[in-house]
Amino acid sequence: MTTNRIGKTSSSKSRALGKVTLSDVAARACVAPMTASRAINQPELVSAVLRARVDKAVQDLGYVPNRAARALASAQSKVIVVLVPSLANAVFTAVLAGIQDALDPCNYQILIGNTRYSDAEEEKLLSTYMQSNPDGILLSGLTHSPRVRQMLATSRVPVVSMMDLSPEPDVMSVGFSQEEAGYAITRYLVEKGRKRIGYMAAQLDERTLRRADGYRKAMQEAGLADPALEMMCPQPSNIALGAELLNRMLDSVPGLDAIFCCNDDLAHGAIFQCQRRGIDVPEQLAICGFNDLPASAWITPSVTTVGTPLYQTGFDAASLLLASIRGNEVPAQRIDLGFTLVERESA
């Protein structure tokens, strides 16, 4: 009941935070700091009486453990670093939701880094986050700069790559084959009888390029390949760019009758622009997207696209990382979550 601090030991001398420490709790509970520590972190190892005294002291004093001190003493940070190339892109916020749900029960602190599709940013973020001695790292994609690879290697911290599958057996990865997905959707258009199928890509990150590989493979097999059909644009992907690139492709590619957009944003922009220009989709021009973002089901015409396991990728990648951190039998080094073809009105 009483709230005056009996036995407060931490002097308010110099560097202290002036906060309640474990020693304060211990003093008030009349136990050793060690016992207070156990009562809080491994209560089953402490007798009921002392545990109750410590609990009460924690309450009375409003004790908040100091994470830095614990990390230092235990050499365990309870930090997991997640690096994504974008937060503006709904793709990665969906992945993040899965990660959060998987990590939530385990009391890890998640350090989210936004690399903005830049190797230099990734290096900078990683080297900063390495100072926190993360217990594990979640990375987007398979290809990284030499410096990043080196930091990862020397740190010996478990790493799981998300979004694509690694061919290397010792790399943990969760996602699906970007190339196969690109192949599948192109194949779909070919089977619909389309002949002049364009590929509209932005950002040109590694996933976009893998999808392009799949696209090319399908086009070659069908005898429809033509470099003029590819519109590769390094700018960030968004709706406005989709509209612009549609104009450009229409101008530069004679006979164009279908477009595979490397993501849904671009497809939305292309479809909106077709509406404005009075181009009938899919009659005159079939348009496909990628990732099946929420709007794709609602736009008129609704968007044929590739459904990708975004949330599940995050969830499974985090779970795999957790297993690896705990030294458990890792269920699989490589989790292929697959993808689905979502057939709608636009193609």
Add this chain to the structure above:
Amino acid sequence: MTTNRIGKTSSSKSRALGKVTLSDVAARACVAPMTASRAINQPELVSAVLRARVDKAVQDLGYVPNRAARALASAQSKVIVVLVPSLANAVFTAVLAGIQDALDPCNYQILIGNTRYSDAEEEKLLSTYMQSNPDGILLSGLTHSPRVRQMLATSRVPVVSMMDLSPEPDVMSVGFSQEEAGYAITRYLVEKGRKRIGYMAAQLDERTLRRADGYRKAMQEAGLADPALEMMCPQPSNIALGAELLNRMLDSVPGLDAIFCCNDDLAHGAIFQCQRRGIDVPEQLAICGFNDLPASAWITPSVTTVGTPLYQTGFDAASLLLASIRGNEVPAQRIDLGFTLVERESA
């Protein structure tokens, strides 16, 4: 050139991370640890000769500072906590982008917490993050649970609230008046001659409710108020819900000739559904959104909405927090960034 570790002192006994420490660097550079620390953190205080020796040792050894140790010794975490109610919502990723840009040069570590619009989650996240002794906190919104307010008060950490303006003089806040914005867009519809103006809201977070206040005020002033015009739905906001709520409002509100949607997602869904049902927007039904998300300019009809200073809110809130942390003259406790009416085709 040589890379064998002369003078490596950290024994690989028990708890150590087995990593290179400041002492290792100091030993290799033949200086005291203190000097090595200075050479790294305040190089201007160290002679050029020693600085060079330390730099070389850092390079040779691949030294990575231990953030936990520094935090503990200096009582400064260099951590800033950011709590947002959603990451799926583009509104908050835009705010986050501003925060990142403002904090980027200052070497702060950003801890992003997703409260999922839940007070309980907010409490849990905050109490976890408090263990990191943050130097500052960025919060979304003005209203928080008693426990959150208490944690904030006892910690004495600087806090800036984002998204709305606080009436209290001692609360730092950056954003704009949600109520005035709701009033302004409703007023706009009134002046367009609309009589039966509905309010479509989801999530029902505090901002949505303030906008409702503004809506009601405008409707009352115009003598058009009618509770039947309000569709308040606590579910999370998204396009699908916008479509569904449109159906419900059309069924339940006779004579409805306009809708102010509490955000653009809802407006998009409503417009898509109107397209499907063959309802002419804005001829038969005017539709307005809120926040001016990228798609709003591209949908047909393009969406009349309220442009809000999302990025700038994040940037200015972070800057204000930084100033407050540094104990600088805080330029203003309350930064009103205003909003704009974006007139397009849908209303």
Add this chain to the structure above:
DNA sequence: CTGAAAGCGCTTACAG
């Protein structure tokens, strides 16, 4: 089940 000692890796505060 409980606790005294030592130490995690760094920085503050001081002395030279």
Add this chain to the structure above:
DNA sequence: CTGAAAGCGCTTACAG
């Protein structure tokens, strides 16, 4: 400009 000492708040490793 440089450094020896002490300490940040906690946990490991050990002893009882």
